[in-house]
Amino acid sequence: MQVYVWLLLPMALLLPPGAWSGEIIGGRDAGCPFGPYMAFLKIQHGKNISRCGGFLVSEDFVLTATHCNGDKITVSLGAHNLKSKREQRRQVIPVRLRIPHPRHNKKTRNNDIMLLQLEKKVELNRCVSPIRLPPAHQRVHPGAKCSVAGWGRTSPRFKLFADKLQKADVVVMPDATCTYENYNSSTMLCAGDPDEGKNPFEGDSGGPLVCRRMAQGIVSYGSADGTPPAVYTRVSIFIPWIEKMMKKL
Known part of the structure; x- marks a missing residue:
């Protein structure tokens, strides 16, 4: 293939x-007013790093796709400009537990959904809130x-x-x-x-x-x-x- x-x-x-x-x-x-639920995922696979999106569904859970799984995932919430060092609203939280759907099929891409439990609850505000x-x-x-x-x-x-x-x-x-x-x-x-x-x-x-x-x-x-x-x-x-x-x- x-x-x-x-x-x-x-x-x-x-x-x-x-x-x-x-x-x-x-x-x-999009800016801060749009998507306070938006999550940026930094994914590590050994020495390699990739990115995905996700979205906050509760104070300590994020939903994403199963194919975004990796060895380690760090979630950024309240982010807008990833290169900006002045976004005080941004919250960067490691993932405690990755929960891919048990019936995810890599070949057919069926059941492409994964739940991420964060290491701690987010601080809810204007730029960070669940959808x-x-x-x-x-x-x-x-x-x-x-x-x-x-x-x-x-x-x-x-x-x-x-x-x-x-x-x-x-x-x-x-x-x-x-x-x-x-x-x-x-x-x-x-x-x-x-x-x-x-x-x-x-x-x-x-x-x-x-x-x-x-x-x-x-x-x-x-x-x-x-x-x-x-x-x-x-x-x-x-x-x-x-x-x-x-x-x-």
Whole structure:
């Protein structure tokens, strides 16, 4: 199987030929007012480091994609400009426990969801607060307007990652629009109008698809050139599992 070796090493282990894993193409600078739930994940794999997105769902839990797993993960919350040393609102917290979904399938990319327990509770404020999760098994219908954000690459031409949090508005598409092999409409969600060209890309994996202020999806995978649509893990299907794990811990 051909593999595209980029900085996002976790996804490189999963992708079929010509696929990416998670940047915001056509996005705009988000700033602190947007996405106080947004999490930046620094992932270590031995001596290598990669990045992913994630989102805060309680004072000490973050949701992301299973393929964003690694040997060690550090979460940054309240971040906007990753290179800025003056963001006093930023909270950097190591992950205590990584909980990938037990039925995650690397080949089909099914059940691409992981819960991260932080070493300590975050300090909630204007720039750091959890996002609501949808009711169990709620469906998001085609045409719904949503948004996606992250610090991934902003162009398939250049392998440069965004320093500032980027946001793009995307629309939920019919399942038939996602013609990727192994696309599963029961656990996955298709979003991104090909005519609009807005899409997550490499480095944004694990970030949320936000619809009506709820995290309905998790950036999972898409095309190698960043062309919409992209595939998201359907969060509502996993609500019972999420609640069970959080309660258990």
